[in-house]
Amino acid sequence: MQVSKTFKRIIFLELSIPVALLIIGIYHGLMQTIYRAGVLQDTSFAKLGYYQGLTLHGVINAIVLTTFFAVAFGHATMTYYLKQEPNKKLMWFSFALMLGGTLMASWAMLAGKASVLYTFYPPLKAHPLFYIGTALLIVGSWVPFFNWAVMYTQWKKVHAETKTPLAVIGTLINFTIWFVCTLAVAYEVLVLLVPWSLGWTTTVNVALARTLFWFFGHALVYFWLLPAYIMFYTILPKVAGGKLYSDLAGRMALFLFLLFSVPVGVHHQYSDPSITQGVKFFQGMLTYGVTIPSFITAFTLAASLEYAGRQRGAKGLFGWMKKLPWFDENNFLFSYFICGLILFIFGGVTGIINASYSLNTVVHNTAWLPGHFHMTVAGPVFLAIVGMSLYLYSGMSGKPVFMRKIVTIVPYLWMMGMLVFSFGMSWGGLRGEPRRTNLGISYLNPKSELFRSDWVPTTTLAMMGGIVMFTAGMLFIIAFFGTILRKRKAAGSLEIPVSEAYHDEKRVPLFDQFKPWIIAMIIILVLAYTPALINVNKNSGPGAPRFNIDNPTPLASDNK
Amino acid sequence: MAIDKIEKRIIFSSMAVMGLFVFSLLYAMKKYKSNVPECLPYDKAYAEPKVNKLDDKTYQVFSVASMWQFQPAEIYIPVGSEVDFYVTSKDVVHGFNIAQKNVNMMAVYGSINKTTVKFDKPGVYDIVCHEYCGVGHQNMHAQVYVNYPDAK
Numbered sequence: 001m002q003v004s005k006t007f008k009r010i011i012f013l014e015l016s017i018p019v020a021l022l023i024i025g026i027y028h029g030l031m032q033t034i035y036r037a038g039v040l041q042d043t044s045f046a047k048l049g050y051y052q053g054l055t056l057h058g059v060i061n062a063i064v065l066t067t068f069f070a071v072a073f074g075h076a077t078m079t080y081y082l083k084q085e086p087n088k089k090l091m092w093f094s095f096a097l098m099l100g101g102t103l104m105a106s107w108a109m110l111a112g113k114a115s116v117l118y119t120f121y122p123p124l125k126a127h128p129l130f131y132i133g134t135a136l137l138i139v140g141s142w143v144p145f146f147n148w149a150v151m152y153t154q155w156k157k158v159h160a161e162t163k164t165p166l167a168v169i170g171t172l173i174n175f176t177i178w179f180v181c182t183l184a185v186a187y188e189v190l191v192l193l194v195p196w197s198l199g200w201t202t203t204v205n206v207a208l209a210r211t212l213f214w215f216f217g218h219a220l221v222y223f224w225l226l227p228a229y230i231m232f233y234t235i236l237p238k239v240a241g242g243k244l245y246s247d248l249a250g251r252m253a254l255f256l257f258l259l260f261s262v263p264v265g266v267h268h269q270y271s272d273p274s275i276t277q278g279v280k281f282f283q284g285m286l287t288y289g290v291t292i293p294s295f296i297t298a299f300t301l302a303a304s305l306e307y308a309g310r311q312r313g314a315k316g317l318f319g320w321m322k323k324l325p326w327f328d329e330n331n332f333l334f335s336y337f338i339c340g341l342i343l344f345i346f347g348g349v350t351g352i353i354n355a356s357y358s359l360n361t362v363v364h365n366t367a368w369l370p371g372h373f374h375m376t377v378a379g380p381v382f383l384a385i386v387g388m389s390l391y392l393y394s395g396m397s398g399k400p401v402f403m404r405k406i407v408t409i410v411p412y413l414w415m416m417g418m419l420v421f422s423f424g425m426s427w428g429g430l431r432g433e434p435r436r437t438n439l440g441i442s443y444l445n446p447k448s449e450l451f452r453s454d455w456v457p458t459t460t461l462a463m464m465g466g467i468v469m470f471t472a473g474m475l476f477i478i479a480f481f482g483t484i485l486r487k488r489k490a491a492g493s494l495e496i497p498v499s500e501a502y503h504d505e506k507r508v509p510l511f512d513q514f515k516p517w518i519i520a521m522i523i524i525l526v527l528a529y530t531p532a533l534i535n536v537n538k539n540s541g542p543g544a545p546r547f548n549i550d551n552p553t554p555l556a557s558d559n560k
Numbered sequence: 561m562a563i564d565k566i567e568k569r570i571i572f573s574s575m576a577v578m579g580l581f582v583f584s585l586l587y588a589m590k591k592y593k594s595n596v597p598e599c600l601p602y603d604k605a606y607a608e609p610k611v612n613k614l615d616d617k618t619y620q621v622f623s624v625a626s627m628w629q630f631q632p633a634e635i636y637i638p639v640g641s642e643v644d645f646y647v648t649s650k651d652v653v654h655g656f657n658i659a660q661k662n663v664n665m666m667a668v669y670g671s672i673n674k675t676t677v678k679f680d681k682p683g684v685y686d687i688v689c690h691e692y693c694g695v696g697h698q699n700m701h702a703q704v705y706v707n708y709p710d711a712k
């Protein structure tokens with residue numbers, strides 16, 4: 001499909017800026033494993049502190065990259081399926097907000113004025129521009145959603161009886177989740193934290209702020225995941241050489257995510273005070289609700305891949321696995337998807353463990369957690385994002401991919417590194433190794449009285465995996481910018497592989513409209529969160545003043 | 561709405577697996593008394609660090625976390641004691657993790673966290689701060705001495 005120059009330009013910027021920032025993001029990933037293994041026994045390296053680097057790592061990789069990509073991919077998907085480009089002025093406006101916000105927050109982090117990690121829990125205080133920048137990035141990502149909603153409504157008027165394409169449903173569901181959950185964090189940031197960080201208000205209710213953050217925080221992980229899910233449902237079967245096993249299954253899964261991805265945030269607060277066991281248990285059970293669409297997805301995708309293998313002539317029970325295009329250079333997307341999915345098996349299993357209420361006390365805030373979520377967000381999500389970024393860029397610019405062979409190998413390298421890394425982290429976590437900790441100074445320093453020799457093998461494994469992941473990541477970044485520097489070979493156009501459905505069920509009206517689902521979503525949300533919010537207001541004592549990262553004495557309320 | 565036969569089976573088995581998980585979870589809660597921390601309303605009495613002996617085998621510990629220490633830093637109790645830990649913070653958020661005993665709590669300003677645990681075996685149990693709490697976070701720790709090196 002031909003698209004306008006402006007459209008291309010905006011998409012190129014939205015894809016390449018976060019990939020450039022990944023240089024900083026992934027560099028710090030590697031460094032963290034080196035400090036944690038005790039190879040570096042210092043507070044900082046090359047003028048960047050451990051916790052400053054960890055903040056950059058979390059914000060760039062998990063917020064900036066994912067948000068920019070979700071917007072760019074949403075633009076591409078809506079345009080491709082509805083055959084209509086979004087409003088250019090709004091596209092620029094959204095991009096400007098997101099870029100401006102990212103620059104503000106990056107300045108605060110690089111200047112060392114916001115080493116509060118990407119969760120920015122008060123009463124640690126960051127520079128106000130860190131909060132404002134993050135808020136702008138989020139608000140910028142709302143803008144296209146409103147535009148797409150209008151495009152969809154117009155399309156639906158003309159196509160009332162046609163099934164809305166699955167990718168369009170997915171994109172709209174994802175941004176509905178995003179809009180609802182970011183309202184909570186916008187409230188936390190703009191109403192509670194910004195005035196407090198400026199000294200206009202004196203204290204903040206920490207338990208409330210944490211609860212608002214996690215109202216956002218869990219849904220955030222689905223905002224990361226859904227673009228990847230959309231690709232798995234609508235693109236993967238095609239590039240595998242087959243069909244999507246069931247179209248309706250995809251719709252069911254996506255709408256169930258709409259219901260269950262927000263009202264479960266308290267499962268990140270099992271260890272928190274001020275929230276009753278009843279509320280925690282209830283949200284734990286709702287979390288199990290999310291496993292249903294996850295299982296539906298796992299089985300539907302496996303069936304689709306099996307079908308693809310059989311179409312390629314496979315025989316026997318497992319023969320289809322051998323026939324899949326594992327190393328096809330002309331079809332590199334497949335390797336990014338499949339490696340992500342393999343990692344996701346482990347990510348999913350460890351995720352169910354985390355969600356399991358009292359079992360969470362075994363792993364909460366230990367190295368197990370980063371071990372888990374690198375197999376989700378840095379697994380299927382990351383691989384789908386970078387693979388698709390390169391695919392879209394190369395297709396729309398008409399420039400052939402640079403280092404095609406290496407590009408196809410990168411996800412395998414990443415996956416192998418990740419398996420070693422996550423094994424080390426998870427094992428360490430079970431031995432009590434804390435996350436978010438510069439272990440090299442204390443627990444992994446033989447000269448320190450805190451030295452823990454039982455954490456040496458686990459952190460060493462994590463470092464070895466980290467080195468491999470870093471190498472794979474850098475190879476990708478070289479290939480991406482190498483492609484940008486190449487000469488145009490064809491007139492670029494927007495092409496997205498489209499999977500047909502094997503079971504293409506008749507249109508079921510319930511799974512082709514948003515209203516009943518959004519109403520159900522709000523009801524569950526109110527049921528799950530009213531008690532939690534009452535809890536944290538009723539059970540909390542005094543609010544907290546502001547603290548800098550290097551001093552136990554609070555900041556006076558009148559000084560900035 | 562016709563659902564494929566194999567799909568039906570799969571949806572059913574998924575639900576059965578989840579049912580099994582819920583059952584195991586409830587079973588473990590009953591049998592091993594494994595639970596998440598308890599919820600108490602704030603009371604500033606808990607913000608004073610101390611160890612209370614209620615009787616020979618029952619203790620209360622009011623642990624106060626601050627940048628970058630736990631008070632009390634050393635806790636001495638006899639073997640077989642049941643200890644109620646009450647945890648709060650004087651400043652930023654801290655973590656309170658006794659990995660060997662699956663004690664896992666957040667220490668939050670203006671909130672009181674509580675859990676109960678029994679120490680059956682003698683030894684030194686590390687309490688590690690496992691939430692980032694500023695530049696000294698990696699040094700923040702404390703110990704529970706269960707009849708070791710000598711009883712107190």
Ligand code: HEM
Pocket residue numbers: 026028029030032033036054055057058061062117118119370374377378382434435436437438465466467469470473
């Ligand atoms: C070379 C690749 C990478 C390596 C070696 C790496 C390593 C690490 C390590 C060791 C930690 C834990 C540090 C600590 O808790 O003290 C961490 C945290 C984290 N990583 Fe990565 N990572 C990599 C790539 C990624 C990617 C691609 C993403 C997301 C797309 C990601 C997202 C995160 C997040 C969200 C955290 C948590 C930050 C926090 O606790 O505040 N990482 N990473």
Ligand SMILES: [Cu+2]
Pocket residue numbers: 217218221264265267268
């Ligand atoms: Cu979650």
Ligand SMILES: [Cu+2]
Pocket residue numbers: 654655689690691692693694696697698700
């Ligand atoms: Cu700490």
